[in-house]
Amino acid sequence: MSTEPVITDPPAAADADSASVSRGRRLLRLLRRPGIAFGVAVVLFWLVVLVTVHWWAPYDPFESTGKRLSPPSGDHWFGTDALGRDVFTRVMYGSRQSLPISVAVIASAVFIGSVLGAAAGYFGKWTDAVVMRLTDVTMAFPAILLAMAVAAALGPGLRNGFIAMVIVWWPIYARLLRAQVMAIKHREHIEAAVTIGATRGRILRKHVLPLSFTPVLVNATMDLGQVVLLTASLSFLGLGALPPSPEWGAMITEGAKNFYQWWIAVAPGLAIVSVVLGFNFMGDGLRDALDVKAASR
Amino acid sequence: MKRYILGRLAVVPFLLIGIVTVAFCISRLIPADPLTSIVSERQMGNEEVVKAAEARWGLDKSIPQQYVLYVKNLFKGDLGTSFRTKQSVTSDLGERIPATLELAIAAMIFGGGGGVALGALAASRQNKPTDHVSRVFSLLGSSLPVFWTGLALLFVFYARLSWLPGPGRLPARTDPPEHITGLYTVDALLHGQWSLFWQALYHLILPAFVLGWAVMGSVSRLVRASMLDELHADYVRTARSKGLRRGAVMRGHVLRNAMLPVLTILGFSFATLLTGAVLTETIFEWNGIGAYAVAATRTLDYPAINGVCLFGGTVFLLANLVTDVLYAFADPKIRLS
Numbered sequence: 001m002s003t004e005p006v007i008t009d010p011p012a013a014a015d016a017d018s019a020s021v022s023r024g025r026r027l028l029r030l031l032r033r034p035g036i037a038f039g040v041a042v043v044l045f046w047l048v049v050l051v052t053v054h055w056w057a058p059y060d061p062f063e064s065t066g067k068r069l070s071p072p073s074g075d076h077w078f079g080t081d082a083l084g085r086d087v088f089t090r091v092m093y094g095s096r097q098s099l100p101i102s103v104a105v106i107a108s109a110v111f112i113g114s115v116l117g118a119a120a121g122y123f124g125k126w127t128d129a130v131v132m133r134l135t136d137v138t139m140a141f142p143a144i145l146l147a148m149a150v151a152a153a154l155g156p157g158l159r160n161g162f163i164a165m166v167i168v169w170w171p172i173y174a175r176l177l178r179a180q181v182m183a184i185k186h187r188e189h190i191e192a193a194v195t196i197g198a199t200r201g202r203i204l205r206k207h208v209l210p211l212s213f214t215p216v217l218v219n220a221t222m223d224l225g226q227v228v229l230l231t232a233s234l235s236f237l238g239l240g241a242l243p244p245s246p247e248w249g250a251m252i253t254e255g256a257k258n259f260y261q262w263w264i265a266v267a268p269g270l271a272i273v274s275v276v277l278g279f280n281f282m283g284d285g286l287r288d289a290l291d292v293k294a295a296s297r
Numbered sequence: 298m299k300r301y302i303l304g305r306l307a308v309v310p311f312l313l314i315g316i317v318t319v320a321f322c323i324s325r326l327i328p329a330d331p332l333t334s335i336v337s338e339r340q341m342g343n344e345e346v347v348k349a350a351e352a353r354w355g356l357d358k359s360i361p362q363q364y365v366l367y368v369k370n371l372f373k374g375d376l377g378t379s380f381r382t383k384q385s386v387t388s389d390l391g392e393r394i395p396a397t398l399e400l401a402i403a404a405m406i407f408g409g410g411g412g413v414a415l416g417a418l419a420a421s422r423q424n425k426p427t428d429h430v431s432r433v434f435s436l437l438g439s440s441l442p443v444f445w446t447g448l449a450l451l452f453v454f455y456a457r458l459s460w461l462p463g464p465g466r467l468p469a470r471t472d473p474p475e476h477i478t479g480l481y482t483v484d485a486l487l488h489g490q491w492s493l494f495w496q497a498l499y500h501l502i503l504p505a506f507v508l509g510w511a512v513m514g515s516v517s518r519l520v521r522a523s524m525l526d527e528l529h530a531d532y533v534r535t536a537r538s539k540g541l542r543r544g545a546v547m548r549g550h551v552l553r554n555a556m557l558p559v560l561t562i563l564g565f566s567f568a569t570l571l572t573g574a575v576l577t578e579t580i581f582e583w584n585g586i587g588a589y590a591v592a593a594t595r596t597l598d599y600p601a602i603n604g605v606c607l608f609g610g611t612v613f614l615l616a617n618l619v620t621d622v623l624y625a626f627a628d629p630k631i632r633l634s
Contacts, residue, residue, distance in 0.1 A: 125571070137315035142568070144575055145590060145609040149602050152594035153326040229442055231575055236444050237591055252445055262452050269445035276440035284436065284518075 036130045036285035042278030050095040059086040061093040069261050079263035081254055090246035091267045098245040098275065099160060102227035104218050105165045112166070113173025114216070120174065121181030131176070135171035137161055143168045145231060151239040158231075158247070161240040165230055169223065176219060182210040218287045225279030232272050248272050307620050309614065315608035317469070321364055323606065341482050343579065358623045376601030376607070381592060386604035389589065394608075395479025396466065397578070397585030400508065401570040402480075407562055408509030413556075416520025420555075421547055423525060429519060438514030446598035447507045447580035454503065464582035472495065503598055504581040508574060512566045521560050524555040557627055564620030567612045 028038050059065040063082035065076075072079045078087035083163030095220040120131035138146070152242075154160035184190065185208065193203050232249030234240035248268040255265025343621055351357040358366065364500065370377065376386035412435075421432040454461040467473060474484035482501070485494035530550055536546045575587035582588070586605060593601035594597055 122525060133311075133315065136312060137319055138608045140312055140316050140612060140613050141319070142609045144607055147592060148328075148594050149320075149323045149606050152597065152602060153323050176558055217402070221444065225440060229440075232442050233444065236442075237579070237594070237596060249442070249444075252442070254446070256444075256448055259448070259452065260456065263363045265445065269442065269449065272442050272445065273437075273440055276442075277436060280440050285431075 009026075030289050031270055031287065032264050033285045033289060035281045035291070038283030039278045039280070039285065042101060042274055043122075043282065046095045046099060046275055046278075048094055050099055053092045053095070057089045057092055059089040060086065060092045062244060063177075065089075069264075071261070073264050078267040079261070081264050082261075083256055086290050087251075087264060089252060091248070092270060093246045094248045094251065094268060097158065098231055098244060098272075101162055101231055102224050105162055105169060105227045105231075106224055108166045109169035109215060109223075110173050110220055110223075112170040113175075113211075114177045116211065117174035117177030118181050118212075121178035122185060122200065122204055122208065126256075128178070130180070131174060132152070135174050136245050138171045139165065144230065146232065147234060148237065148239060151234055156239050156242055158241050161231060161234045164234070165227055169227070172219070172223070174214065176211075177212055178214055180215060181208055184208050184211050185291050214290045218283055218290060221279055221286055222283030223281070225276035228272060228279070301625055302622055303567050305618060309618065312614055313611070315605065316366065316614070318364075320606040321367055322609065322621045324603045325360060326364070330613055339526075369460060376604040379593070379598055379601045379604075381526050381596045381598040381601065382510040386600050389601065390604055390608055393481075393585045393589050396468050396583055397571060397587060398502065399480040399482065400504055400577070400583060400585060401567065403505035404509035404512065404573045404574075405563075405567050406509075407505050408512030409566060411509065412513040412516025413520050414557065415513065416517035416559075417524060417547070417552060418523045419517065420524035420528065421543075428521075431521075435514035435517045438512075438595075441510070443507050443511060444576040444578075444580050447504070447577060448508070450503055450507060451580070461503055462496075464580070466500055467496055468500075491592065504577050504583060507580075508570060508577045512570060516559065516566060517561055518560050522553065524551055527555045530554075557624070560624055560627065563618050564616045564623070568616035571612050 012210060013092070031040060042044040062085065065086050066084050068080060069082060070076060070080045070084075076086050076088065076186055078091065116131045116134075118130045120128040141149075143246040147161075149166050150167055151161050152163035154163060181204075190203060190207055193207050198206075231240055232252070233248070235247045235249030236253050238250075238253065241250045248271050251266045255261070255268070259266055310447075347535060354362075359395055361432055367377075374387055376390070378384065379386050382389055393562055415431050415435065419428045451463065455463045461626075462468065473481055474488050477484045477487050481497035482494055495626050513568070533546055535552060536550055537543070541549075571586075574583070574585060575590055577583065578585045578587035578590050586608065589601065590605040592598070
């Protein structure tokens with residue numbers, strides 16, 4: 001700020017450069033932070049479970065394999081539920097419900113939000129007005145009520161839960177991208193691109209969006225955990241996954257019905273907590289590590 | 298500043314229209330025939346009964362006509378009649394708001410107060426064990442599914458240890474205090490019924506803790522970040538160099554300035570608590586808005602779903618408005634621009 005105005009902006013261009021060259025290496029270096037490393041380890045664990053569970057799970061998740069409501073033992077590490085199904089097996093299979101859906105929700109929300117938000121920020125005028133009023137109205141509703149109402153309207157099931165959650169989450173990314181684009185669009189490297197004659201679409205894709213990578217990454221990581229929570233909450237209320245499927249939230253509902261057989265709800269709850277904590281630790285660490293303001297401290 | 302506040306107020310009607318429209322659209326999206334939840338199965342063949350029901354709920358008109366009818370009724374404070382309770386949604390909501398309000402206030406005292414204290418403590422001991430413990434505690438708060446924490450705590454403190462009461466606002470077979478505000482603790486105090494007051498308070502502990510913990514996480518993280526920002530400001534160095542003690546600087550200067558951004562999240566948190574009590578109320582059999590919403594979605598009771606959505610949206614809107622205005626009063630920078 002104290003130097004001549006001519007050289008105030010180059011950092012932006014340099015930023016774009018280094019981002020495209022060494023992004024992978026920079027992200028790898030982040031693993032040295034204990035919070036991030038813990039988060040990544042937990043998430044990796046669940047990913048491995050998700051892919052391999054059908055090879056090593058001791059029982060079938062849908063078959064009755066023992067006495068009903070038997071407490072934890074050597075045969076059934078987390079006991080059995082009201083239908084005699086093995087709770088441990090079901091919790092492990094539960095990763096196949098929660099993780100894919102949260103990734104899908106966030107990916108869709110980031111995609112829809114980015115397109116609309118970037119368009120709003122870049123084109124301004126009525127595009128901006130329409131998109132922003134849409135986000136205003138959507139965000140005026142408390143997330144869980146909106147998700148419940150939409151899920152109830154569409155009927156229970158994970159597919160409809162997915163639609164409900166995308167509706168809840170897209171405005172966050174639309175606003176994020178809009179703010180980013182507005183901040184970036186007057187920088188000199190954009191002006192340069194305009195002078196060369198690059199089309200607006202190309203400028204958005206090549207010069208604006210890459211610079212928005214970091215805030216989106218941090219937000220998306222944190223939100224993945226929140227989607228896992230909301231998925232479980234919807235299922236718990238009977239608006240998400242339906243009974244026979246081994247979804248964590250739905251399993252806790254079964255646990256609540258058999259309140260004194262505590263083991264039915266313990267394992268799925270711990271699974272949710274570990275996944276969400278994992279994502280939260282990753283997000284928290286990433287925010288600290290990537291936020292320029294925090295890094296200077 | 299007057300212009301700023303007027304500008305904020307001017308947007309409110311438009312947002313309200315948006316909220317009303319979205320709430321209406323969602324409820325009309327419901328594919329199931331609402332008739333099935335109004336008319337009993339045996340009566341479905343009875344054409345007269347079906348006709349009467351359709352006319353009564355405006356179901357025989359087109360969607361745009363239903364919308365106009367709906368908005369007209371809204372202006373009269375009529376949100377329709379719940380299919381499930383057969384009462385007007387307005388009075389249903391009125392009966393349940395105090396329960397949720399009481400829970401939200403208790404959770405706010407716990408979560409907001411605890412969050413500010415925890416965040417300040419963490420900031421003043423940055424990167425020391427206290428900071429790490431508070432970080433884990435906060436992250437846990439926003440990672441735990443409240444319905445599971447509620448169950449677990451009920452199991453331990455009620456079923457096993459019997460230190461705390463089970464679900465509900467009062468013990469079974471206990472009459473609530475005579476209605477003044479609808480908040481049992483306040484009403485009991487106003488009537489001087491001490492034992493009833495303690496009972497109500499006793500029943501509030503667990504749900505308020507469960508609900509408040511989630512808020513505590515976000516509040517404490519923000520207080521910490523915001524205090525750290527202020528700690529590195531020039532005026533802090535000046536205050537320290539003129540010989541003020543660290544504690545005095547913390548309380549007198551840093552905490553005060555750091556509270557500004559916290560104001561926003563406190564307002565937002567309260568709105569979240571009021572509306573986010575859905576899961577907590579279900580677990581603790583708390584007869585508030587959240588439990589009402591859940592029952593409504595289970596029975597496709599769309600006037601009720603609609604009413605709850607409107608209530609939630611309006612609470613959010615007001616909370617945002619109030620914090621923005623407070624913020625303008627508190628922050629001289631906004632007043633100048």
